[in-house]
Amino acid sequence: SQQGEEDPQALSIQEGENATMNCSYKTSINNLQWYRQNSGRGLVHLILIRSNEREKHSGRLRVTLDTSKKSSSLLITASRAADTASYFCATAVDTGRRALTFGSGTRLQVQP
Amino acid sequence: SQTIHQWPATLVQPVGSPLSLECTVEGTSNPNLYWYRQAAGRGLQLLFYSVGIGQISSEVPQNLSASRPQDRQFILSSKKLLLSDSGFYLCAWTPGGQGQETQYFGPGTRLLVL
Numbered sequence: 001s002q003q004g005e006e007d008p009q010a011l012s013i014q015e016g017e018n019a020t021m022n023c024s025y026k027t028s029i030n031n032l033q034w035y036r037q038n039s040g041r042g043l044v045h046l047i048l049i050r051s052n053e054r055e056k057h058s059g060r061l062r063v064t065l066d067t068s069k070k071s072s073s074l075l076i077t078a079s080r081a082a083d084t085a086s087y088f089c090a091t092a093v094d095t096g097r098r099a100l101t102f103g104s105g106t107r108l109q110v111q112p
Numbered sequence: 113s114q115t116i117h118q119w120p121a122t123l124v125q126p127v128g129s130p131l132s133l134e135c136t137v138e139g140t141s142n143p144n145l146y147w148y149r150q151a152a153g154r155g156l157q158l159l160f161y162s163v164g165i166g167q168i169s170s171e172v173p174q175n176l177s178a179s180r181p182q183d184r185q186f187i188l189s190s191k192k193l194l195l196s197d198s199g200f201y202l203c204a205w206t207p208g209g210q211g212q213e214t215q216y217f218g219p220g221t222r223l224l225v226l
Contacts, residue, residue, distance in 0.1 A: 031213075033214065033215075042202055043156075043215075043217045044217070045214045045215065048213070088156070098161065099169075099171075100158075100212065102148075103155055107153075
């Protein structure tokens with residue numbers, strides 16, 4: 001099964017509301033990253049949080065990491081219609097594998 | 113600044129035909145390079161990655177192969193396409209090294225096998 005699993009699979013909210021997406025993983029990690037994908041496009045990196053960090057902010061984004069629960073959350077505050085996209089978490093594990101493992105994503109729809 | 117290119121953007125191919133997708137990166141040296149496939153509405157499946165010229169790591173047994181003939185060029189190929197090869201193919205790069213930092217993605221190639 002996937003190293004990273006996002007929850008919920010789909011989320012629909014109104015503009016101005018906050019959106020929260022969660023990611024759970026199975027093995028110890030070096031870092032966890034969040035990416036955004038607009039329909040039919042490539043992924044864009046949003047934020048990286050390392051295993052020794054608990055919270056990180058970037059503009060309207062807030063990411064938390066709980067290594068004891070092997071979970072992370074992405075909060076988008078004051079959402080806008082332009083935030084409509086799929087959001088993926090990706091984990092880097094300490095096995096010498098020079099790659100990330102992506103989850104299945106959360107599809108966010110922000111209604112204007 | 114660094115740029116990643118993929119072509120073609122869209123491809124429709126008959127079953128049994130060959131495939132060649134190309135990815136090139138500009139503005140960096142010795143990048144780690146990655147090929148992913150994404151089924152409609154799904155997550156990314158890592159197919160191959162490369163940490164140097166001629167060095168290919170295969171993640172999943174596939175009807176596909178990859179090659180890296182030059183430092184900043186990564187090619188995905190197939191001798192005979194299957195219907196199940198349809199999908200959205202994404203190339204990505206990271207600075208040379210551990211390969212666990214930020215990945216930068218290309219625009220993708222949408223492949224439809226009929």
